[in-house]
Amino acid sequence: MSRLRLDPFVLAILATVGVATLLPASGAVAGGFGVATTVAVGVLFFLYGARLSTQEALDGLRHWRLHALVMAATFVLFPLLGLAAMLLPSSVLPPDLAAGVLFLAVLPSTVQSSIAFTSIARGNVAAAICSASLSNLAGIVLTPLLVALLLAGDGAGVDGSAVLGIVLQLLAPFVAGQLARRWIGSWIARHSAPLKLVDRGSILLVVYTAFSAGMTEGIWHRIDLGHLLVLVVVCGVLLAVVLGATGQGARLLGFARADRITIVFCGSKKSLASGLPMATVLFGHAQVGLIVLPLMLFHQIQLIVCATLARRYAASETRELVPV
Template sequence: MTTVLASLARPVSAVLAKLRIDPFIALILVTVGIASLLPASGAVATGFGVVTKIAVGLLFFLYGARLSSQEAVEGMRHWRLHVTVLCATFVLFPLLGLAASVLSPGLLTSPLYTGVLFLCLLPSTVQSSIAFTSIAKGNVAAAICSASLSNLLGIVLTPLLVALVLSTDGPGVSGSAVLDIVLQLLVPFVAGQLARRWIGGWVQRHSAPLKIVDRGSILLVVYTAFSEGMTEGIWHQLDLGPLLALVAVCCVLLAAVLGATSGGARLLGFARADRITIMFCGSKKSLASGLPMATVLFGHAEVGLIVLPLMLFHQIQLIVCAALARRYARQAAAEEPGELAAVG
């Protein structure tokens, strides 16, 4: 799938490169276009779901094989970073969501505002937060711990927050989500740690496979998520005006959190790699967690429009953070020669 997308995106990427637009963003846009024209459905969608899970599992296996045990332990001990990310995810975001109530019913209909508030109560993403942190040369070990912790705590915190600020008729969140996180993220990571003594050196010397899995997993998430929206007809449930207003609200929300996490991390005295981790882990919202939670917490008749803000926000955050990650990567590459000269 990734190879096909890459070949289809080459002509577009060449044009966008002249316009100084990142090729990876071109790949994401091409993926969205393919999902719009040829969305996966039925058995094909199920197959893509399985492939996505395998890609994410492989991603964490490679991270485990690449990271030394000392780096992993240091990532777990970085409590100030984890608290900062959790505050952004479960305090800053909900406050911004509550503040957005002034936009309803004037700019946002009641279901759309409910969806905006719901997305603000969700945990952070895992795979894309870590992938973008890796691309941007951030603290990957801390990102793994922080994003996974956010996702695990979200299984409990999100339903509690929803119960506090929204009316729901669902029975609660199934514990199977916890098992999915353990099987898909923690088990491959531990397996990679155990296999590090045999393959760790190879993974360190050959970064290309890790980059392919980084970017490939993000493209698979984009395709499967957008395909699901297309097949369920979510995009046809409202007119163009409200849709554009919702896109604007999502953009402003993401910009506010990116600015707050970046500026706040700098004020708190975090190092550059940690600031990158805080920004990427603290500004994301998980579509993978949000969709199943919404189906449990809300009535089926209203789920479509409630999850629409989350689906839009998810696509916007991937595109924006892809550009930011590559920008930070270029900055890190430009700084390395100077650092080496200083050491010499």
């Protein structure tokens, strides 16, 4: 990050998109990948459940004002900005990309990068761990509900009556992981490297399946370079507004500097790791490719911007700093 390099995982995702573009799965092969993707999503959320320390999240509830502000930024401010993006004319931002921006806006925060940037900036790391974990836990339920509420009837392919089934597809393996944590939690902690390959491999499988379906359905004829540039600008503006709002809001509410840093980094992130499998469950295969494109762009932008911001915080520990 110190050299603003592209995230290797994002590069792997882009390479997978390239493979899906040149060699898309179709017919029976696509059906097999669809089954594998369903299993992969279940495994992914099982691992999320097994990794998340419920006790750690409960212990951190004493910082309720901090967590409330992060949750408000994640599940209130972001969705409002996503709705604003939906107001752009379709000639500027096509409906599928606009729906993708709104989907991005209702996702939970990241865990790993939120904590990493908070640590670099010398913020409240313990609060970041708790806040990011709570955001992901809430997102298991809130994201599908917000998608059904905000995107129903807008061509996003989500039926509000199916919300319960969608939540169960994500929640059931997560709860199973939580229940199994007492037996496998220590094993997972000792084998984090291979398990990291498992969850990232699962996400790459989701990406390949989604973009293969996009190729076979011909959805890529609906986007051009101009719309892609507009999407980059929209993602950049979205991040800038949230960074400014969380920084200024935390200052006005009287939070200490370390807590303000935590609020800025936890409240401005969106999780690629959670978003890709969720999109596969929530949307039809033919739609997922364009739906997740805003998330992929936003993810890389947030890494670059927040890496720079974290270094600025660390270098200015003796003076106040609010993102602009």
